Amino acid sequence: MEKNLHKDAMKMLKLTSRTFYIPITLLEPKLKKTVASAYLCMRAMDEIEDHQSLDLRTKYYLLRSASEFLNGPFNNEAYHALLEPYKKELPEVTWRLGDWISLCPDEAVENVKASTSTMADGMAYWAQKNWEIKNREDLDDYTYYVAGLVGVMLSDIWEQIAGNKTNRELAVAYGRGLQAVNMLRNQQEDDERGVSFLPDGWSEQDLFTYAENNLALGEEYMKDLDNRSIILFCKIPLTLAKKTINALKSGREKMSRTEVETTIDEIVNERR
Structure with a gap:
């Protein structure tokens, strides 16, 4: 079973x-x-x-x-x-x-149930507000519930099961960075359903900066990792997110499947 x-x-x-x-x-x-x-x-x-x-x-x-x-x-x-x-x-x-x-x-x-419960509660709050992001604080709050919280939960799992301690604040930034890249990639779909995650007065470039700053903190987060399988788990999405930013800035909608597969193969096969 x-x-x-x-x-x-x-x-x-x-x-x-x-x-x-x-x-x-x-x-x-x-x-x-x-x-x-x-x-x-x-x-x-x-x-x-x-x-x-x-x-x-x-x-x-x-x-x-x-x-x-x-x-x-x-x-x-x-x-x-x-x-x-x-x-x-x-x-x-x-x-x-x-x-x-x-x-x-x-x-x-x-831990998994509690984290999922907190995420669902935060999602409910923002759905009720129709995801109206007014300022940086709102953006930080929303991205915490849908992604930063995941980073904290994973850090708890790394420590509980693998004995690998990590910085929880950097874990939040790691999650926020990945989420911000998703926001950048999905802007057209979000516009079609009448949702914008850009705070008032922000340009697309501001969201790029937000994503890049958080991904940089995500790089710092990874310095605490000493388990190879956890390193691979965290490095693949982080690398794909950074390459997605480059693709978006060059006018493309996303990375190609071949680029994704090649990137993953390179990470898995590289020497530590």
């Missing part, structure tokens, strides 16, 4: 993550299972926030309710009852939140 669930989780990761699937597969077995569980739990919430047809009130209701379910012993039946009216709209990764929680090793599951 557990073996089948692990296979399902890896298939779901491959379907839902362009950036993190390969880095997760490179982690040591226990780290791999833990981070796969955490990613899918958070992806389950992300799919609600980003859904094209759900209205803001429904997003708020589902995210806040899911956040509460994650605060205590997870009741899968009650969670399914919550989602039932929206089952046709929501993807499998969201419906199967209970499976992803059950995949997580016992020593990390409360």
